[in-house]
Amino acid sequence: MGRTPCCEKANVKRGPWSPEEDTKLKEFIEKYGIGGNWISLPHKAGLKRCGKSCRLRWLNYLRPNIKHGEFSEEEDRIICSLFTTIGSRWSIIAAQLPGRTDNDIKNYWNTKLKKKLLGITNPSQRKPRQQKQHHQNHQQYCLPSPSPPLQGRSHTTTTTTTTTTDGFPFTTATSGLLEVPYDQHQIKESSAMITLGSDQTCSSSDGSCSTKAGYVGGGDHMDIDGYLYGATELEYSSEEIHQLLISILGCSNGGTNSNNLYLDYPTANAGREELEDPLNY
DNA sequence: AAGCCATCCAACCGCTGCCTC
């Protein structure tokens, strides 16, 4: 069988993008959108690039409203809380952080947050060189409990159970990422949607499940200005995600507002006094 | 000053799911 490659590797330029290429791509998309599909875009735009590469460059760098630079404390919290809940679903996490891309968040997690988490779990592990980051003490706040991974995409993982400095066991996957707790509130994924398990009905105050928010990256479409619209919807709202996180983490005093997910972590692991203010910003 | 090493992050790779024919 064999699928035809999206582009002839010999005929496409690879590696870093030049400012000229950026300009070409940006101007083309601003003028024509993606012009049908990404595969044909490079040719139409006069770029010797793979369509995938163009897509990635646009989504992660050229797209309007992309936020670069340091992550805020609140963003840290959101990333950590969602990772604890749904695992390495970077596109979903990115959907909660306007202006951030999944790639950005993934890199941030892999290079900083994860290390902070793992750093405290193995005292013998060499500490990373002092970072420029101004908050160093938040590594303890989202240690998940052992649990099966999220259903959905196949993940080939082997797990290693280890313990935190205070004796709290958790599991790491082969990827080095932390496994996701969901023993009580199973999250099912079907197509591009995530639904709460049958044991976890929607927790909207009116009991309705009709409220929808929390766009997921999958199925995004771009308008002429490059903004995303019509993204696949999560089948639960930000508030519901919030409630889910609270139940999973055991948080009783999480706070939120209409636009932001925000959680207080202290009660995530009852009896773990050390975590009373793990962020300690 | 130079070499080594750790870190960062843009870009790539390959897999999966959806859609169309």
Place this chain on the structure above:
DNA sequence: TGAGGCAGCGGTTGGATGGCT
């Protein structure tokens, strides 16, 4: 109904950079 095309996603790679010795 199955094959092929495409977009999206997540893991990995490698060049650039900066700090340390």
